[in-house]
Amino acid sequence: MGVRDRNRAEVTAKILEAARAEIAERGGVGLSMRAVARDAGLASSAIYRYFPTREALLTAMVIESYAHLDEALRQPEGWAALAHATRDWARAFPHEYQLIYGTPIPGYAAPPETIPSAERVARHFLEAVGDHDVAGFDTPELAEQMARLAGEDGSRSGAAAVLAELAALTGFVSLELAGHFVGTADPADALFQAMVARQGRTLGTH
Amino acid sequence: MGVRDRNRAEVTAKILEAARAEIAERGGVGLSMRAVARDAGLASSAIYRYFPTREALLTAMVIESYAHLDEALRQPEGWAALAHATRDWARAFPHEYQLIYGTPIPGYAAPPETIPSAERVARHFLEAVGDHDVAGFDTPELAEQMARLAGEDGSRSGAAAVLAELAALTGFVSLELAGHFVGTADPADALFQAMVARQGRTLGTH
DNA sequence: ACAAATAGAGAGCACCGCTCTTGTAAACGC
DNA sequence: GCGTTTACAAGAGCGGTGCTCTCTATTTGT
Structure with missing residues (x-):
């Protein structure tokens, strides 16, 4: 060089x-x-x-943001801690969060090279839940789709449930950042706490 | 005139x-x-x-989109039907959906006049759940925040749970539209079905 | 030492939100 | 009926955008 x-x-x-x-x-x-x-x-x-292109620069920033979030999720342990860390990070760096989980920039589709970064973030949550099954997520279709993500000895219904709960988590944070809770659950801490607790019950994290 | x-x-x-x-x-x-x-x-x-301004036109479009979604939720009854109708509508009109529930356009904050339209949509879901309580969402803070939304004879813990589950619903749809499920739960129908079923259990809709 | 590859600058294209000025036609007061 | 006010549409223009093309200077490999 x-x-x-x-x-x-x-x-x-x-x-x-x-x-x-x-x-x-x-x-x-x-x-x-x-x-x-x-x-x-x-x-x-x-x-x-x-x-x-602008898109190329944006892609680099997306990968950076994933890495940044990944770092913020290094030490929290357990679903609840990870969920709170994610919300805290999103509120500290809202634009980075929205770069990742927000509305895709029009004409911009998340390119394949961002997928590993995205998965690295998801792994934290998968590991927190472990390999036990979650009732209601054990359908044949899901089992097939989750095979790769769950790995050899992981639970496929557990992986599916984690994915669904990640959607709930990002949905909550996105609505909060967008101000959708302003007339109702504002500040949203209590509602978030209740939701995370519900997730713990759903996922069997106790 | x-x-x-x-x-x-x-x-x-x-x-x-x-x-x-x-x-x-x-x-x-x-x-x-x-x-x-x-x-x-x-x-x-x-x-x-x-x-x-552009913002003014955008605000008019936001209100229109809320009304459009509101119309799509007129006949479905029950949480599951409403959830599926919402996802179907979002996939049919992704840009309208993202106008409402996506990342706020920078420099654009949802103006107060859109709040009634937003609440009208939420009402469908609140009515579907009815007025029964939901365990885990009955904290004092939430009860206070939900007073207005739940109304005189509505359940406050129920309203809080509905809000949380609406976040899960929009989170799922947003991730799906953004292509976040592509490597894993794609198509996402099975996962969506499982999530909606889980929501029914959480909300006590049976 | 010299040809080839590379990096930077500047001008330019077609677009954007928005403003200001100008021309025109309809509505109103008398 | 006529003059005046008011509403509206158009055009030019400002400073911004992503991106391309051309030209020049520098560094590189041989």
Whole structure:
């Protein structure tokens, strides 16, 4: 790796850093290639040498955000702790959260290379639940679909239930961030607590 | 109401229709005032006589979408039927769904006038569950927050549980629309069915 | 030392939200 | 009936966007 490549890596890092700041402030849809280029000290055209399209830069940011969330879920143990950590992280970095779990940016479909990052996050929750079965999620179709995710010795109904409860978790956080609870469950802490407790009962985490 | 006003109403309707088509095709974030004006047969500047900002037009579309969903939930009875109708509607009109339950458009906060429309949708689900209590959602904080939503003779823990399960429902649909189930629960019908059944058990709908 | 590959800058295209000015036609007051 | 006010539509324009093309300077491999 020559000087050329090192410089290239440095400039790339600078672009990513600028993009991170832009997203933190204005969100994913508001990400402007020109603004990022400006912040990185480049002409607006030069940024396309590093990221051929806005979409490519966005993809890099999605992967970064997954890694960031993954890190936030390293030490919490058990479903409830993971759920609370996820909500806390989402409220601390709402734009990063929405980059991952929010409405896909139009014309932007999550590219395959983000899937491993997404799965790494899900693994925390799968491990927290362990390998026991969950009643109601043990249908033949689900068993077939969950085979890969559950692995050799994991419970397939458990994996299905975890997926469903992850949907509930992200749904709750998304609604909260969007302000849908304002007239009713605001602040939403009590409702969240009750929901997480219900999830524990559903998943058999006790 | 003179001829003047009638014309104004007609042009407004034309604009809304064009906006509806634009959103159906390109989504809320992709809504372009200029494109809508073109479709409505107006100069790009003339549209601002009817909707002072893009945000105002978007708000009108949000209210329309709520009404559209509300209509789709008129005849289904019971939680499971309502849940399936919601998912079906979301898959038929994904951009309208995301306009309502997706990531808020940056710089756009759901204005207060959309709240009644949102509540009208929620009412379907509240009525489906009825007025019985739901274990685990009967904390003092929730009781206080749910007082208005539950009404005089409604169950407050029931209302809280409905809110939580609505979050689960929208979370599931949002993840499905965003393609998050692609590597795992795809198609997501079986998982959805299992989740709805679980919701029925949680809410005591039988 | 020289050809090839690479990085950056600048101009430009077609689009965006929005504003300001100008022309016109309908409604109103007398 | 006529002048005035008011509503509306159009056009030009501002500063922004993603992205491309061309041109120049620098670094690289040989």
